Amino acid sequence: SAVISQKPSRDICQRGTSLTIQCQVDSQVTMMFWYRQQPGQSLTLIATANQGSEATYESGFVIDKFPISRPNLTFSTLTVSNMSPEDSSIYLCSAAVGDGYTFGSGTRLTVV
Amino acid sequence: ILNVEQSPQSLHVQEGDSTNFTCSFPSSNFYALHWYRWETAKSPEALFVMTLNGDEKKKGRISATLNTKEGYSYLYIKGSQPEDSATYLCAFDSGGYQKVTFGIGTKLQVIP
Secondary structure: OOOEEEEOOEEEEOOOOOEEEEEEEOOOOOEEEEEEEOOOOOOEEEEEEEOOOOOEEOOOOOOOOOOEEEEEOOEEEEEEOOOOHHHOEEEEEEEEEOOEEEEOOOEEEEEO | OOOOEEEOOEEEEEOOOOEEEEEEOOOOOOOEEEEEEEOOOOOOEEEEEEOOOOOEEEEOOEEEEEEOOOOEEEEEEOOOOHHHOEEEEEEEEOOOOOOEEEOOOEEEEEEO
């Protein structure tokens, strides 16, 4: 199964700034996903990222706030833009592999 | 909005005790039910992918059952060990790499 390296593992950021999270997969995967887990909430899908096309965003998430890149079949980035304390969450990338999903180890973001 | 519920949300058990928790999900548009084990600062680890009503799967001391008609799955841990301490997530999958909906998780703490 694929292994995903996600970085940074954690960061503390000032409000109004942006943070880019990277995920590198050790094999080519067609579909990658970005999730957010706010404190006390379940993992929520932000968007689906396919190589060569624009990401598909879920209701409540917009490209201006969470721009995503997918330049090739092994890499994707998620940027959290113009951060506010409400963006403090764990962000998790995932790839569809076989009949399941593989995940990165998450980025714990605190916005102060 | 799909409703995937897990109970209890947290659980403390003594080492050696057996335990179980529940995931309930919609009984329509079912393709698969995923169970993951998520330790802090690590990637969620796939435990089981369950697809057929009546499925029972086992991995060491951990097993799971599936009832798609009534929309629930149980995860059992026999003889809990401290290393079983983690959050156990279930995810409802309606297939075709469509949106996978996660429960909030059951946080298990095994006390030595």
